[in-house]
Amino acid sequence: MHVRKLKGFRDILPAETPVWQQVESAVRRVFGRYGFEELRLPLLEETALFRRSIGEATDIVEKEMYTFTDTGGTSVTLRPEGTASAVRAYLENGLHRSDPKQRLYYLGPMFRRERPQKGRLRQFHQIGAECFGWEEPEADADVLCLLWDLFAELGLSGRVRLEVNTLGCAADRQSYVERLRASLAGRTDDLCENCRRRLGTNPLRVLDCKSPRCQEATVDAPAILDGACPECTAHFDRVRELLSIQGVPHAVNPRMVRGLDYYNRTTFELLSGDLGAQNAVAAGGRYDGLAETLGGPRLPALGFAAGIERLVLLLGDARPHDGPVAYLVHRGEGAVAEALRLRRELAKAGLRADLDYQARSFKAQLRAADRRGARFALILGEDEMAGGTVTVKDLAEGTQTSVPAAGLAAYLGNHGAGC
Numbered sequence: 520m521h522v523r524k525l526k527g528f529r530d531i532l533p534a535e536t537p538v539w540q541q542v543e544s545a546v547r548r549v550f551g552r553y554g555f556e557e558l559r560l561p562l563l564e565e566t567a568l569f570r571r572s573i574g575e576a577t578d579i580v581e582k583e584m585y586t587f588t589d590t591g592g593t594s595v596t597l598r599p600e601g602t603a604s605a606v607r608a609y610l611e612n613g614l615h616r617s618d619p620k621q622r623l624y625y626l627g628p629m630f631r632r633e634r635p636q637k638g639r640l641r642q643f644h645q646i647g648a649e650c651f652g653w654e655e656p657e658a659d660a661d662v663l664c665l666l667w668d669l670f671a672e673l674g675l676s677g678r679v680r681l682e683v684n685t686l687g688c689a690a691d692r693q694s695y696v697e698r699l700r701a702s703l704a705g706r707t708d709d710l711c712e713n714c715r716r717r718l719g720t721n722p723l724r725v726l727d728c729k730s731p732r733c734q735e736a737t738v739d740a741p742a743i744l745d746g747a748c749p750e751c752t753a754h755f756d757r758v759r760e761l762l763s764i765q766g767v768p769h770a771v772n773p774r775m776v777r778g779l780d781y782y783n784r785t786t787f788e789l790l791s792g793d794l795g796a797q798n799a800v801a802a803g804g805r806y807d808g809l810a811e812t813l814g815g816p817r818l819p820a821l822g823f824a825a826g827i828e829r830l831v832l833l834l835g836d837a838r839p840h841d842g843p844v845a846y847l848v849h850r851g852e853g854a855v856a857e858a859l860r861l862r863r864e865l866a867k868a869g870l871r872a873d874l875d876y877q878a879r880s881f882k883a884q885l886r887a888a889d890r891r892g893a894r895f896a897l898i899l900g901e902d903e904m905a906g907g908t909v910t911v912k913d914l915a916e917g918t919q920t921s922v923p924a925a926g927l928a929a930y931l932g933n934h935g936a937g938c
């Protein structure tokens with residue numbers, strides 16, 4: 520029996536990688552313009568990092584982490600997200616000592632043992648941005664502009680909508696939890712079993728339950744915003760005002776709670792109507808208390824992460840597979856060695872050429888050139904070898920010319936085969 524890949528894990532095949540590369544290069548461009556620098560983080564961390572940051576009573580920590588004990592007896596976990604690691608790296612490497620204000624981004628795989636479905640995998644990929652050191656609502660607005668501009672760069676701003684909310688400060692959250700519990704006190708029988716349990720452990724999550732029963736039971740639940748303190752209310756109002764000034768469309772969703780416990784104040788999600796049930800393509804918020812939870816100093820911070828698989832679903836396979844510029848067709852004494860030499864020369868000139876190492880018939884090699892989508896076939900037969908030339912066949916036009924081998928790269932460059 521063949522060994523197959525694990526459920527919820529995917530191979531990203533060459534037909535799809537151009538879209539991934541398109542996303543990755545747009546990310547690097549836009550992050551670079553906004554002054555974000557790349558951070559590369561380990562895939563494996565001590566389990567305690569995620570338990571403390573994401574929260575014990577979250578779905579991720581309760582049931583979705585890939586956790587195991589390594590041979591040294593340490594409990595380790597494949598990272599389910601990047602924020603906790605980014606804060607750990609910032610503190611551990613003393614980045615806050617040189618300059619507490621830092622803008623960082625990362626790109627890479629994350630692991631959550633969720634039920635796989637369209638847009639939901641067990642190994643998925645995130646683009647994440649974290650902005651450390653600023654308390655001001657201007658930082659929130661700037662990060663949201665960056666997120667919006669990233670989607671614009673990918674041509675996707677018309678296909679997503681931005682929802683924002685505030686979770687207030689720790690005190691606001693505490694008083695909100697009491698108000699929420701009180702409002703649901705008479706309705707516990709209407710909640711699903713999981714939410715009845717959550718009412719004790721993490722009541723905010725009840726608002727996020729997908730079960731129609733729970734949604735119905737929480738229709739009249741109070742909004743956090745209505746009970747937020749004056750400072751948190753002013754912060755949120757200012758973020759919204761700045762977004763309006765910057766022309767970033769958004770709507771307040773007072774029911775938005777996030778699946779990770781570290782958030783306070785501003786939270787947000789970028790949603791798409793084209794993704795089915797897993798409609799959040801990016802999400803994030805402020806987490807001013809996380810560094811302290813991890814034993815560091817107080818560090819105001821915020822950020823977001825976008826799921827690359829969901830971005831790729833939105834982009835579709837719009838971009839055609841890039842073929843080589845030229846395909847080297849060789850036959851006869853010494854021709855394959857000359858083809859290899861020419862391929863290197865073209866590569867040095869920034870041109871992508873391809874060839875078959877087997878000296879198959881001209882016809883078979885020309886068919887392969889076509890299949891690969893090459894623009895030119897470069898023919899090296901006996902005559903060409905004897906004369907130091909190459910016959911360049913323009914596969915689009917159907918014309919052919921003899922070109923001295925020494926001038927091949929220049930000829931192709933002049934005939935629209937630039938890199």
Ligand code: HAM
Binds near residue numbers: 602
């Ligand atoms: P999150 O909402 O858990 O937040 O994930 C962010 C994004 O990752 C989601 O909106 C979605 O696009 C993608 N995603 C999450 N889980 C899956 C999955 N199983 N399969 C495919 N895509 C998925 C965080 O991870 C926070 N660390 C974001 C953040 C950064 N907050 C502040 N800074």
